[in-house]
Amino acid sequence: MMAKLSKVVRRTTILRYLLKAVTRMQAKRRLKDWLMRYQFHTCGAVTKIAND
Structure with a gap:
């Protein structure tokens, strides 16, 4: 569970770079x-953020 959460955090941190x-x-x-x-x-949460 914690590993998946850290992946989501890492992927969304890249959005700060974008902003x-x-x-x-x-x-x-x-x-x-x-x-x-x-x-x-493959991570559903990241895909959901990217598709919204």
Whole structure:
């Protein structure tokens, strides 16, 4: 249980990096990269966040 939770926390921490983007183009690129990586992830919670 704890291992799954730490995976979710690690994946969502990357969203903070995305939100720190300075320019619109940089934010679009970071969001696209994040979605490509986690949209079909094996962890259901991360997939749910990416698809919403």
